[in-house]
Amino acid sequence: MFTARQTFTSFQRRAFSASSRQSSKVTVLGASGGIGQPLSLLLKLNPRVTELALYDIRGAPGVAADISHINTNSKDIKVTGYIPTTEGLREALSGTEVVLIPAGVPRKPGMTRDDLFNTNASIVRDLAKAAADSAPDANILVISNPVNSTVPIVAEIFKSRGVYNPKRLFGVTSLDVVRASRFISEVKGTNPANENVTVVGGHSGVTIVPLISQSNHPNISGETLDKLVNRIQFGGDEVVKAKDGAGSATLSMAMAGARFAESLLKASQGQKGVIEPTFVESPLYKEKGIDFFASRVELGPKGVEKIYPIGKINDYEQKLVDACLIDLRKNIEKGP
Numbered sequence: 001m002f003t004a005r006q007t008f009t010s011f012q013r014r015a016f017s018a019s020s021r022q023s024s025k026v027t028v029l030g031a032s033g034g035i036g037q038p039l040s041l042l043l044k045l046n047p048r049v050t051e052l053a054l055y056d057i058r059g060a061p062g063v064a065a066d067i068s069h070i071n072t073n074s075k076d077i078k079v080t081g082y083i084p085t086t087e088g089l090r091e092a093l094s095g096t097e098v099v100l101i102p103a104g105v106p107r108k109p110g111m112t113r114d115d116l117f118n119t120n121a122s123i124v125r126d127l128a129k130a131a132a133d134s135a136p137d138a139n140i141l142v143i144s145n146p147v148n149s150t151v152p153i154v155a156e157i158f159k160s161r162g163v164y165n166p167k168r169l170f171g172v173t174s175l176d177v178v179r180a181s182r183f184i185s186e187v188k189g190t191n192p193a194n195e196n197v198t199v200v201g202g203h204s205g206v207t208i209v210p211l212i213s214q215s216n217h218p219n220i221s222g223e224t225l226d227k228l229v230n231r232i233q234f235g236g237d238e239v240v241k242a243k244d245g246a247g248s249a250t251l252s253m254a255m256a257g258a259r260f261a262e263s264l265l266k267a268s269q270g271q272k273g274v275i276e277p278t279f280v281e282s283p284l285y286k287e288k289g290i291d292f293f294a295s296r297v298e299l300g301p302k303g304v305e306k307i308y309p310i311g312k313i314n315d316y317e318q319k320l321v322d323a324c325l326i327d328l329r330k331n332i333e334k335g336p
């Protein structure tokens with residue numbers, strides 16, 4: 001058993017060796033928010049991150065000052081909070097490898113993610129313009145909802161500026177995968193660390209399609225299956241209801257976002273076989289006019305390396321996919 005001190009020391013050793021290998025600037029847009037703060041904290045703990053640029057319309061320098069006192073990777077890492085000016089945003093983005101965007105308003109009880117469109121679409125659009133100008137080659141990770149629409153918005157902005165690279169644009173759907181593994185482990189009484197459930201489609205309600213037949217427990221059926229699938233699809237609502245007007249998932253989302261960023265950095269630093277489900281421009285349902293779809297994606301130094309097909313699914317899951325595609329098409333078309 002490690003003591004806290006021993007664990008920390010080995011963590012710092014890893015930090016040093018990772019940072020001596022590669023320098024990776026990561027930028028968080030919306031860094032002072034419910035997701036932004038814990039996400040920035042987790043990124044500061046990540047030895048692969050050697051520069052952390054925090055931007056928000058309020059409070060980013062304070063968050064940066066606070067986080068910068070954490071003595072991880074302290075030899076090399078720079079943490080900077082930028083004030084909300086054009087110049088501040090440009091500097092936050094300049095030379096960055098990964099841009100995480102959790103800027104925008106969260107849901108309140110009774111709202112759908114789509115109800116956030118009017119406010120968040122313009123926030124994401126403006127930030128995407130800045131990213132296209134100052135970080136055209138970065139990996140862009142969109143967290144702001146509705147993800148099914150905000151990702152196509154970013155794509156259009158990058159296209160309009162002639163810098164769109166579909167391999168570098170990701171809607172972050174990792175929280176659905178995190179929830180699926182947690183919820184299935186609760187049903188089966190297992191360790192969630194050993195449960196890996198593929199979730200495909202999009203990121204809202206019925207567009208979230210967990211493929212339980214491909215999990216360790218393909219025989220879950222009947223009411224147990226219905227309840228499990230429903231809980232994964234509407235896990236976000238569970239948190240919105242419990243927070244009772246104070247927002248939506250922030251801490252679990254920070255963990256899921258940090259995990260995705262870590263996967264991208266691992267892949268960009270040469271690790272092979274890094275696979276994450278994520279919402280990307282995808283060939284899987286293009287013939288049905290659906291340009292973006294989440295499925296398992298292998299990541300590499302150039303971003304998307306390989307998009308896996310959804311694989312063998314049963315009739316129950318085919319019905320879920322059919323329902324998903326109807327809503328997903330509308331969400332994507334609404335975007336740009």
Ligand SMILES: NC(=O)C1=CN([C@@H]2O[C@H](COP(=O)(O)OP(=O)(O)OC[C@H]3O[C@@H](n4cnc5c(N)ncnc54)[C@H](O)[C@@H]3O)[C@@H](O)[C@H]2O)C=CC1
Nearest residue numbers: 030032033034035056057102103104105106143144145253
């Ligand atoms: N993809 C996913 O799985 C999830 C997505 N979300 C979404 O993430 C978004 C953020 O959620 P929270 O952090 O809880 O909200 P929050 O309100 O706590 O934080 C949002 C932050 O964005 C900042 N902001 C607003 N406009 C900005 C701009 N133009 N530039 C830079 N920063 C700006 C705000 O000042 C605030 O600090 C919401 O849209 C929410 O629905 C939430 C959970 C999961």
Ligand SMILES: O=C([O-])CC(=O)C(=O)O
Nearest residue numbers: 107145175236237248249
């Ligand atoms: O439910 C929400 O509005 C936030 C979100 O996307 C999630 O928790 O999955």
